[in-house]
């Protein structure tokens with residue numbers, strides 16, 4: 001019989017993390033909680049996979065007793081015709097358990113332009129659906145009515161309520177007129193804290209901070225950064241210890257120096273480090289185990305990086321390899337271009353522009369044309385790709 005390992009990997013990446021899988025962010029948690037309790041609208045902005053959804057769901061759970069909440073993931077709404085049903089079903093959950101009886105829910109949705117159909121899901125919660133094929137005008141009127149519901153429910157329950165719109169950048173893909181429609185109603189709802197989450201920084205920032213944009217000054221901007229080492233370090237250490245796999249301080253440092261505290265990528269590297277040592281463990285886990293785990297991460301991500309590499313032109317590849325070896329030099333400097341055989345500044349500029357558009361590299365604020373590779377593990381993958389065969 002095969003030996004089944006007694007312990008489960010304590011790290012998770014790629015899905016929302018809750019409870020003891022969620023680490024650090026104490027300050028953000030307190031601040032966001034205070035904002036919601038005050039009815040303050042907030043827009044949480046970060047790159048992908050920084051933990052926006054996890055943070056907001058943790059905070060909503062913390063205050064669930066005093067603040068009812070609705071959560072709408074706009075990425076799961078394929079078109080504006082689907083939006084009324086998605087909103088109505090979520091908003092029905094703002095009702096007190098006593099009000100969730102079908103006829104009471106029905107009364108709340110009585111004066112909408114479209115007729116809803118009521119049901120109950122597997123968990124016994126009410127669901128609301130609208131017939132397909134409605135006209136754009138009726139959908140618009142119904143949305144206006146629905147956007148008002150959280151305010152009405154807050155009044156009826158004499159409490160603050162929270163409404164979360166996740167993946168808010170998708171709102172403009174659904175209908176460019178939606179933000180203006182939302183603003184007209186949301187700005188009158190003093191007892192509703194609207195929380196918007198978004199990852200396409202320029203789209204979201206433009207929506208909320210552009211002077212001529214409909215959501216201008218609608219919400220407090222709440223940027224979410226990496227998790228600092230003094231918070232992530234103890235969390236990582238604790239997770240290893242909880243599965244009786246002590247890890248050295250040097251190994252934790254090594255993990256964080258590779259990932260820079262990027263939440264998803266740190267959990268991924270920890271996951272592989274744990275798996276690596278549970279198979280052939282030396283304890284406390286040394287930094288060399290992290291290096292082996294990094295190799296396994298690069299194997300796992302090989303197809304994704306390979307597909308990216310295939311799409312790039314030769315000049316873009318050369319610039320990327322140069323940046324994987326030397327990340328703090330100005331890319332137009334003659335010495336840098338010579339060292340990495342990059343050719344003329346105009347061709348470097350074209351390659352850099354294209355890589356920025358693809359979000360593969362990003363300019364580093366400050367003097368000089370300095371760029372960094374966005375993806376945590378891509379520099380290591382490029383260095384491995386370029387290494388002589390014998391070194392691999």
Ligand SMILES: Nc1ncnc2c1ncn2[C@@H]1O[C@H](COP(=O)(O)OP(=O)(O)OP(=O)(O)O)[C@@H](O)[C@H]1O
Pocket residue numbers: 012013014015016017021022023024025046047048049050051052053054055199263264265267268
């Ligand atoms: N506070 C945290 N502690 C530990 N790991 C975290 C934390 N927050 C996020 N992570 C890690 O990051 C991953 C992504 O988290 P989450 O889905 O919440 O991020 P997101 O910003 O909403 O991502 P997306 O842009 O894809 O919606 C999680 O699977 C987990 O591995």
Ligand SMILES: [Mg+2]
Pocket residue numbers: 052053054166
């Ligand atoms: Mg998310």
